Amino acid sequence: MVVSPQDRSRGGTGAWSRWALSLQVFGVVALALLGAVVVTYLATLPALRRRFDLTAVGRNTLDTTLAELVEKLPEPVLVEVFFRPFDYPLTRVGAEAQGRMSELLHVARNQFPTQVKVREHDLTDVAKVSVRMKELDLEEDNVVVVTCGKQKVVLRLLRDIARVDPGNPLVESEPTLEAFRGEEALGMALLRVSIDETPRVLFTVGHGERDLFDLDKPVSLGKLHSALVADGLRADRWDPSASPEVPAETRVIAIVDPQQPFSASEVDTIVRFVESGGRLLVTTTGNERLFGASGSPEALLARFGIAARAGYVAQPIPDGFGGWRMGIEQCGTIVVAGAGLDRRHPITESLWRSEERVGLPNARALAPEGVRPQNSLLVDLLRSPDMSWRDLPQSGGRGDWRFDQRSEEGGPFALSMALAFPPEGLVDATEGERRAARVVALGAPDVLGNDILARNRDYVMNVFNWLSQRDYRLVIRPRETDRRVLDLANTNALTVLNVLAFGVLPGLCAVLGLVVAMSRRR
Amino acid sequence: MSGAWTIYRRELAGLFLSPLAWVLLAIALAFNGFFFVLSVKGFGGDVLASMSFLLGGSYTFWLLVVLLPPLVTMRMFSEEARTGVLEFLLTAPVHDFAVVLGKLLAATTLMAVLWSSALVYGAAAAALGTAPDWTPLLSGVFGATLVSALFCAIGLSISAVTNTPLLAAFFATIANAAILSLPFLDALLALPPGSPLRVMLGHANVITQFQASFVVGALDTKHVLFFLVWTGFFSFLATRVLEARRWW
Known part of the structure; x- marks a missing residue:
């Protein structure tokens, strides 16, 4: 798009030529934009998409039993999440269970984007959510609803998915998450909705x-x-x-x-x-x-x-x-x-x-x-x-x-x-x-x-x-949680990290900047 | 593309031999370090959670991503245009794209140095007896570098338009913030689920694209390609703008 000497001799640097060239550039940029959109879209297609789990415990991969169940689904399942914060004293433990279930569903969705659709409902939008809850015949929130065709299974968070130790308010012991069985509950639900029969x-x-x-x-x-x-x-x-x-x-x-x-x-x-x-x-x-x-x-x-x-x-x-x-x-x-x-x-x-x-x-x-x-x-x-x-x-x-x-x-x-x-x-x-x-x-x-x-x-x-012969038994190992925790109470770990992160590294850069500034001055 | 390598070396030397880069790094590292230590305390010493927080799981990360690339790239074309160095560069036997690519790589390298501080924190945690999960940590640094490359490319495009570095930094910051805010349009316009615009906005969600893979320790071709493709697009845009300087 460089203006040639011939163009110049013909007066090609005039306003019209510049506008014509600008149009060409806009056209090329628009084409590039379209190309970028197309490639971005193609990259989302399951056939072309690859995902690698890099974590040591396979945090981003479903258990093989559960994965096989998802692969064998006759049609895609829709998983609808109706989570709302719990009242005290279940607030913290409820949030933990909700977080782990949401993470599990995201893993399932990312691993099987065509088979598993996840819709998280915003329960603050009362009007919209209550309509959907009525359609699904739900009487309570904090549930996960798995639907496949006409089949539907409702999983309750603190019963089917997680088990909570209520603690003891008299000794100020808060409720804790005793067991998380989200994988098993999801597997059972998938098994039940995937069998297309109504006994x-x-x-x-x-x-x-x-x-x-x-x-x-x-x-x-x-x-x-x-x-x-x-x-x-x-x-x-x-x-x-x-x-x-x-x-x-x-x-x-x-x-x-x-x-x-x-x-x-x-x-x-x-x-x-x-x-x-x-x-x-x-x-x-x-x-x-x-x-x-x-x-x-x-x-x-x-x-x-x-x-x-x-x-x-x-x-x-x-x-x-x-x-x-x-x-x-x-x-x-x-x-x-x-x-x-x-x-x-x-x-x-x-x-x-x-x-x-x-x-x-x-x-x-x-x-x-x-x-x-x-x-x-x-x-x-x-x-x-x-x-x-x-x-x-x-x-x-x-x-x-x-x-x-x-x-x-x-x-x-x-x-x-x-x-x-x-x-x-x-x-x-x-x-x-x-x-x-x-x-x-x-x-x-x-x-x-x-x-x-x-x-x-x-x-x-x-x-x-x-x-009615729908007592499916499924044993799925809960996904491992990889916790690597520094002992902050008994070591000087926090002091070391403080000195390194807030002192040594920025200080080193500041000193180098000073050296560069002084050497440039000389 | 040998020209790109030459430009890259020249730009890198220019960056690291100027006090600005070091000052920016010092400030960013202090900021990052402060929030890292805060997150270690907040997560009760959980190294993995703190690393995720540092590399994309927090607003502080996105604040750095919005602010820093414009400051790094603001001078790359506008300052050279103002001082007249750009004339020499454009008449040199180097393709315009090689010029843009060299500058982009140099700016991205500076950002990569910043994000690599997470590896130093990881090594410190390992020395203290709790080693992080290294592969996801490396993928986090890689992802942060990819995001930075995208915002550096945007910064370069805007730097190529103006002759005033501060103006370039200002507009690039606005552009970065606008791109990060795109998904909020969905709520603002109350788009119904499944509407084409909502789907498009979902695909343009930089934060989700990053958090759905790099932050959780997964490498997804969809997300890697997203950042590469859009970095490529903005580099292409910068090249065209640079080219237009010859005749406009």
């Missing part, structure tokens, strides 16, 4: 069972229905008297607190369904006249070697002065935690690990009795505390919530049991675990009711997930 759960009707769609009555199952649908299950009614055969594609049959007996043929149909590899949830009945009678849920359970005992399990209540109180209604609500939860069974293992409690009002005791199916495995899922007792009905029909050592039996008692056995006619033994018939017995139908479902939601959802 069908049928709730029996026609015998006075609880209403599946009613959201108002405290004992109805409307909230349970919503929770099942939100978790990717299909829940519906089935009236065995109207359609005697179990509908096709049924994975689970649920019988919740019937008030009328089932006919013999209905019972046989259900037993046949289970014995051929079906799944069944049965709660005991609250109807004292039906309890244990022919066609009752207890009689059905007896076909699988599980007996329900009369009366309700009760436990003494702390009186606040170091003693115990009996004789009050609250004794009839059993709280199961810790050793009362089976620590190995898929239904209760996660509850035990996260120190959750299950509250069971009006619970009946269950026990193994009679003949069980061959090669079956029966597990006590929930056990009442040692100091519980089986409160027998008095002349008025209800118990007095007082332990009578002469006539009443002391605890602990099984309140929920899980049975698994190979179905009839199974040829391939390796298929046994996958196709095993499964039965869960629950001595307290109120656990599933609208009123207290929220308190027991994890237990209830684990029951349905186990029954």
Whole structure:
């Protein structure tokens, strides 16, 4: 673009020539700008992009199990983050858990930009966020929602992702992060959303069972229905008297607190369904006249070697002065935690690990009795505390919530049991675990009711997930945190760094500058 | 490109044989050192967190990146144009791009010296018994140098436009700050998620591009290319501006 002598002779240095040259330069610069934009865009394409983790502990790389899960996803997943600062005293520990989860999600997004999309919602924008939370059917914040197609899993920060030691305010010990299981929780969520199936759960009707769609009555199952649908299950009614055969594609049959007996043929149909590899949830009945009678849920359970005992399990209540109180209604609500939860069974293992409690009002005791199916495995899922007792009905029909050592039996008692056995006619033994018939017995139908479902939601959802064969087990090693910490308290490290960083290095430069200035002056 | 090497050596000697460079380095190192020690204290002695803070994880880093390159590059063309040295340079048998490249490399070298102080801090921490993770630390220094190269290229382009060094430094600082503030436009304009402008602004986010890889100890071709390409673009712009000086 140098102006040649010929141009000059033609008067090419005039204003017009300069403007023409300027236009050319602008054109070239615009082209260069376009080129830069194109190259920048191309560099973002996953096929052309390479990322290298340079950290010693692989901080920027997902665990191989988790990475394989992401690679095998049938379609991209959207991970939505709804984090808000926790109130005191959980502020610090909550921020730590949020930070680690956000870092994990960034690693996942950077490693698999096409498979994992992460959207962090700004919860200060209340209007926008509340719309989205409503769309996702979320009732609380500090959750991570993993969505893939129609499947959705909600992970709660301080329950599914991180475990917090609450500390002790009396000795000024702050809550601490006891365990971070973000990798495992994310892996489980990916596994669940990636399996494109909606198992069908049928709730029996026609015998006075609880209403599946009613959201108002405290004992109805409307909230349970919503929770099942939100978790990717299909829940519906089935009236065995109207359609005697179990509908096709049924994975689970649920019988919740019937008030009328089932006919013999209905019972046989259900037993046949289970014995051929079906799944069944049965709660005991609250109807004292039906309890244990022919066609009752207890009689059905007896076909699988599980007996329900009369009366309700009760436990003494702390009186606040170091003693115990009996004789009050609250004794009839059993709280199961810790050793009362089976620590190995898929239904209760996660509850035990996260120190959750299950509250069971009006619970009946269950026990193994009679003949069980061959090669079956029966597990006590929930056990009442040692100091519980089986409160027998008095002349008025209800118990007095007082332990009578002469006539009443002391605890602990099984309140929920899980049975698994190979179905009839199974040829391939390796298929046994996958196709095993499964039965869960629950001595307290109120656990599933609208009123207290929220308190027991994890237990209830684990029951349905186990029954519908969605009890995925995944062990992912938590990502290592590389902490290299200088001992500031016992060494002079800080002094050394202070002298070096604030004194030696800048001082050296200042001296050199002085030397240069003086030598230039000479 | 042998001309570029000659220019580079000449510029480097010019920089390090002038008190300005040393004064700038002394101030920047004192500033950096102060915040490094503060971060070591703040993170309870965590060396890795302090190193990340020093190399891109803090506002102090970006403050240096905005302010220092304009001060280093302000004289590179404008002062030479004012004193008439540029005439000789432009008539020398060296391509204009080689001139720009040589000056850019010299300015970037000065910035690299500044960021290399992190290696000295790392060595001190190692001598005190807690060695840092060296590879991410090196990648951090490399990344900081790449960012500096981008802002030096911007500074050179502006220095090529004016004959007044202070004016060049002022406009380059404004330009640097504007580039760093680009992503905030997204919130200011309340752009909906997924809108093309928002996506573009996301790609132009220098801070995110840097923090998503170099600060966390990863080397991502996307981010390396981003800085190389835009440094190249502004160097090209400086070359065209320099060339325009012949006929404008």
